[in-house]
Amino acid sequence: MTARYIANSLFSVFILNACVTDNQITEEVVEQPIILQDTIFEEVEVPQVAAYIIDTLEQKIIDAGLVDIQSISPDILIDVRYSDTNNFMHRDVYGHLNRIYLQPTVAEDLGKSQLYLKSIDSTLTLLVYDGVRPRSVQQYMWDVLEMPIHEKTKFVSNPKNGSLHNYGAAVDLTIADAEGNILDMGAGYDDIRKIAYPRHEKAYLDSGLLSKEHIANRELLREVMKAGGFWNIETEWWHFNRYSRDRAKTMFEIVE
Structure with a gap:
C-alpha cells in the first residue's frame, strides 16, 4: 500500500x-x-459574571449555622432591601449581603408555606425581603433612626432586648408572580403609615383607602404563612414570626 x-x-x-x-x-x-x-473559528466574547463576595457579616451568619433560604426552596424569590437604599431608612446596612438566611428549621417551615402557595396557585411565589438581621446591624439602625423612642420601637426593636430577626426566626415577605411582580397590598414594604397595620385594615377598608383586593391579598399571605407555622404582627403586614421570643431564646443564639 x-x-x-x-x-x-x-x-x-x-x-x-x-x-x-x-x-x-x-x-x-x-x-x-x-x-x-x-x-x-470566530472569537466569541463570553460575558464575565462577577464573583459573589462573602464578607465578614455574611460569614458570621454562616458560622452561626443559618442557611440560605434558596438552598432549601430554590423557587422562592428574594429582594434584599437592606442591601440597597430602597427601604424606609434609605440606607444600605447589609453591604455585600445578597442572600436571605434563616435558622434551618425556620427555612424548612418557610418552604412548607411556599409549597402551600403553589398548591393554591402555581403562578405565584413568595418573595422575601429580609430574614436574619444580626444585632450589630439592628444596633446601627437603632442609633441612626431619628424619631421618638415610642415611635422607633414600632419599626426597629430595641437591640438590647433582641428581636426575632436577630435570632433568624422572623421573616419579611410578600407574594409575587413568576416575573417578580408583587401583589398589591395597599401599602408597600416598610411603609410606616397606619394603612400598613393589619389591625387597622377594617377601618381603612370602610374608608375606601384599602380595597377588597388589598385585603384579599393580605389574607392570602397570612393563610399561606400560617400553613408553615408563622403568624403576622399587628403593625406590619409583611412581618411574620415563627416562634415567640421566649421560645426562640431556648432554641437559638442571637446572631451578633
Whole structure:
C-alpha cells in the first residue's frame, strides 16, 4: 500500500483489495482523493459574571449555622432591601449581603408555606425581603433612626432586648408572580403609615383607602404563612414570626 500527499489539504487514500483467484493473490489499488476544507473559528466574547463576595457579616451568619433560604426552596424569590437604599431608612446596612438566611428549621417551615402557595396557585411565589438581621446591624439602625423612642420601637426593636430577626426566626415577605411582580397590598414594604397595620385594615377598608383586593391579598399571605407555622404582627403586614421570643431564646443564639 502507498500514499501520496497533495497540497492544499488534498489527500489520497489507497484502498487495498485482495482478490483470491486460483490460489493467486492480486492487488487492486483504488485512489480516492478527499478534500478537507478549512474551518474558520470566530472569537466569541463570553460575558464575565462577577464573583459573589462573602464578607465578614455574611460569614458570621454562616458560622452561626443559618442557611440560605434558596438552598432549601430554590423557587422562592428574594429582594434584599437592606442591601440597597430602597427601604424606609434609605440606607444600605447589609453591604455585600445578597442572600436571605434563616435558622434551618425556620427555612424548612418557610418552604412548607411556599409549597402551600403553589398548591393554591402555581403562578405565584413568595418573595422575601429580609430574614436574619444580626444585632450589630439592628444596633446601627437603632442609633441612626431619628424619631421618638415610642415611635422607633414600632419599626426597629430595641437591640438590647433582641428581636426575632436577630435570632433568624422572623421573616419579611410578600407574594409575587413568576416575573417578580408583587401583589398589591395597599401599602408597600416598610411603609410606616397606619394603612400598613393589619389591625387597622377594617377601618381603612370602610374608608375606601384599602380595597377588597388589598385585603384579599393580605389574607392570602397570612393563610399561606400560617400553613408553615408563622403568624403576622399587628403593625406590619409583611412581618411574620415563627416562634415567640421566649421560645426562640431556648432554641437559638442571637446572631451578633
